[in-house]
Amino acid sequence: MSLGKEARIILPRSEGTEGSLLSRRTLIRLAPLALLSACNLRPEGKTETFLRKVQQFNDRVQASVFDPNKLSPEFPDADLTPLKDFRVNTDSPHDLDLRLVDEKRWTLEVGGLVAKPGRYSLEQIKALPKRVQNTKHVCVEGWSINPKWGGARIVDFLALIGAEPRGKFVYVTSADGYYTSYDIASARQTQSLLCYEAYNAPLTLDHGAPMRIVMPTKLGYKSAKWIISFWVTDQKPSGYWEDEGYDWFAGI
Amino acid sequence: MQKKVYFHPIIIRITHWVNFFALLIMVTSGLRIYNASPIFGDWTLPPIIQYGGLAYARQWHFFAMWIFFINGTTWVLYNLLTRRGRTTTLFGRQDVKGVLPMIKYYLRIQKEHPFFRKYNALQKLAYTSVILIGLCVILTGISIYWPVQFGFVAAIFGGYDTARVLHFVFMAMLVLFFFGHLVMVTIAGWSNFLSIITGYGNEGPAERASSHSAL
Numbered sequence: 001m002s003l004g005k006e007a008r009i010i011l012p013r014s015e016g017t018e019g020s021l022l023s024r025r026t027l028i029r030l031a032p033l034a035l036l037s038a039c040n041l042r043p044e045g046k047t048e049t050f051l052r053k054v055q056q057f058n059d060r061v062q063a064s065v066f067d068p069n070k071l072s073p074e075f076p077d078a079d080l081t082p083l084k085d086f087r088v089n090t091d092s093p094h095d096l097d098l099r100l101v102d103e104k105r106w107t108l109e110v111g112g113l114v115a116k117p118g119r120y121s122l123e124q125i126k127a128l129p130k131r132v133q134n135t136k137h138v139c140v141e142g143w144s145i146n147p148k149w150g151g152a153r154i155v156d157f158l159a160l161i162g163a164e165p166r167g168k169f170v171y172v173t174s175a176d177g178y179y180t181s182y183d184i185a186s187a188r189q190t191q192s193l194l195c196y197e198a199y200n201a202p203l204t205l206d207h208g209a210p211m212r213i214v215m216p217t218k219l220g221y222k223s224a225k226w227i228i229s230f231w232v233t234d235q236k237p238s239g240y241w242e243d244e245g246y247d248w249f250a251g252i
Numbered sequence: 253m254q255k256k257v258y259f260h261p262i263i264i265r266i267t268h269w270v271n272f273f274a275l276l277i278m279v280t281s282g283l284r285i286y287n288a289s290p291i292f293g294d295w296t297l298p299p300i301i302q303y304g305g306l307a308y309a310r311q312w313h314f315f316a317m318w319i320f321f322i323n324g325t326t327w328v329l330y331n332l333l334t335r336r337g338r339t340t341t342l343f344g345r346q347d348v349k350g351v352l353p354m355i356k357y358y359l360r361i362q363k364e365h366p367f368f369r370k371y372n373a374l375q376k377l378a379y380t381s382v383i384l385i386g387l388c389v390i391l392t393g394i395s396i397y398w399p400v401q402f403g404f405v406a407a408i409f410g411g412y413d414t415a416r417v418l419h420f421v422f423m424a425m426l427v428l429f430f431f432g433h434l435v436m437v438t439i440a441g442w443s444n445f446l447s448i449i450t451g452y453g454n455e456g457p458a459e460r461a462s463s464h465s466a467l
Contacts, residue, residue, distance in 0.1 A: 041277075041312060042304025051311040058314050065401050072400045136412065138399065141306070142289035144412055217400050245307030247314075252400050 059249040066251050068185050072216035075134040081145040083199050088206045089139065090225065096205075100175035101226050103202075103210045108194075112171075112231040115162025122210055125194055128152035128160065132200075133191055135216035137223065138252050140241075149214045150197030155188040158232070167232035172213060175226040180239035182215065182222065183249065184232075191216050194227075219250040256452040259370065261336070267327040268448055274323060275426065276301075277316035282423060284309035291417055317393065324386055331379075340370035343380035347373040378429070385425050392419035 043051045099105065107119035132150040154170070171181040186192060195214040196203055203209040208225025215222050221241045231237075242248045260268075280301040287296040288306045303309040331337030338344070350373030356362035358374075366372065371379065395406035395415035409415035437445055447453030 040302040040304065041281075042302065042308055043311065051308075051315055054315040054318075055311055065398065067401060070401060070403070073403060136399070138412065139289065140310075142285065142291075142396075142416060241307075245305065245311060247310070252398060 055247050059247060062247075062249040062251040063183060063185075066183075066185060066217070066249075068189050070217075072135045072191055075136075075146050077134065077148070079146055080134055080148055080199075085145065086147055086198065086207070087143070087145055089220075090206070095176040096226060097175050100228050101205065101210060106210050106228075108211065108227065109229040110161050110231070111229070112233045113164040113167035114232050115164070117161070120161070122196065124160070125152050125157065125211070126196065128156045130197075131191070131193060132197075133193075133216070135191060135214075137214075137216070137220055139220040140246060140250070148199050149193060149195050150200065151193035151195035151211075151214065153190060154192045154194055154213075155190065157194055157230075158188065161230075161232075163232045166234050169233050169236055171231040171233055171237040172224050172227045173229045174224050175228050178224055178226075178240050179237075180213075180222055180224050180242065181237035181248075182218070186215060186217055186251070189215075189217055195223075217251060219252055221246065222250050256454065258451055259447045259453045260451050262451065263326070263330050265448055265451060267323050267330070270319065270323045271327070274316050274320040275430070277312050278320055279423060279427060281309040281313040281316065285313060286420065291420060314397075321390060324390075328383055328386075341376060341379050343373070343376040347376050349373075351377065378432075382426070382429055385422055385429070389419065389422040389426060392416075392422055395419070 041047075103122060107121055108125065109119055111117045129152070130150055131153050132148065134146060134148050136144050136146050138144045158170075168184050169181055170184060170187045171179070173179045182192075191214075193214040195208075195212050196210060198204075198207055203212060208227075211227050212225040213223050213227060221239075236248075239246075239248065242250075280299075281303055283297045284299060284303045285306065287299075290296050303312060331341045350366060353362060353366040354372050354374045357365055391405055392409050392415045394402050395409050396412060396419055399406045399412040399415070406412055406415050409418050443454040
């Protein structure tokens, strides 16, 4: 959930009355532009339904363009974003139930179309082969950072829990109420991680300790922090930002 | 009554206005997306059209992109594949010699308006280069929409972050073209403006005006 509430409010530039660059005549000529600014295209009703359909079409285009063998470029350490610029971008985890993210007590609840449902400990996940990768994290807002991540590949975890082939989606929930979901092909991509390290150190709480998702083939809001449950399903689930109008596939 | 001349075939008139609205949506929703994380310091733009949030600006942007793409491709193909398009609109080798006289004319060095058919050499140059700018705006768009899946395209433009800046720059060039276009349309006058709606413009005394016919 690397999408903070957008705090930026765009205010019109302060309008000076003296020495204004724009003459009255020019302003009158620009009146049609002022009319435009009264134009509000926040989709509602039929427009909303239509744009959602276009968005679902774009999701299908993204799914067909997605190449599971294509890697997000991995950077040398010299190109890493310095640790001090490792952006958090979530409101500090105030909604977070701290008991759920206590490393000693933390477990990942696993369910759905799996042979071995139940609670998995940090040790069980850390016992899987560790993948360390310097990959770009691209936020839907437009900025990007290059952190160093470390964790278990989701594809290995899916094998550990015995995910059934008919499970076409993965759904995760977080300790702060966040939730999101993935197509199974993206989840199985080799850089998709159950991540417990950043910059060779255990994740800090701000960055989603003790366990988060890292999925460099998708926008940042798919890299859910503080995950506490993991489901394999054949019904397409939704997501927190996806319910707010953002695209579900969110491939990059 | 002045003789009317058929300037713009129906396909040109349709693609012209579809392009106007597609670009209006693309640019204004794009600026809303830009504002979510400004590139140039903290410099943001006041909203021209309200979108009610980043999510909706993205929905509009990724809808209008198809219109812009399909419509633009239609316009380019029409001009490439028809004799009319190739001779009146696209800049070719034979137009090189027409460039200097037109510049002299615009700079008031030369009084006589150089002879030309539908568009003069500079207009053709503008129309042809705007195709390239349009192509670049699409390619940089693909680079920031799919920096992983189309990483090789993003690499041409210096990677995701640079491509984002270039996407903005090419957009700004299209907007500059639009304002230049507005100035020329204003100078050329009402008959010229009507021709992109009805297809017909004035010949004769208005020829001089139509020679400035919208860039």
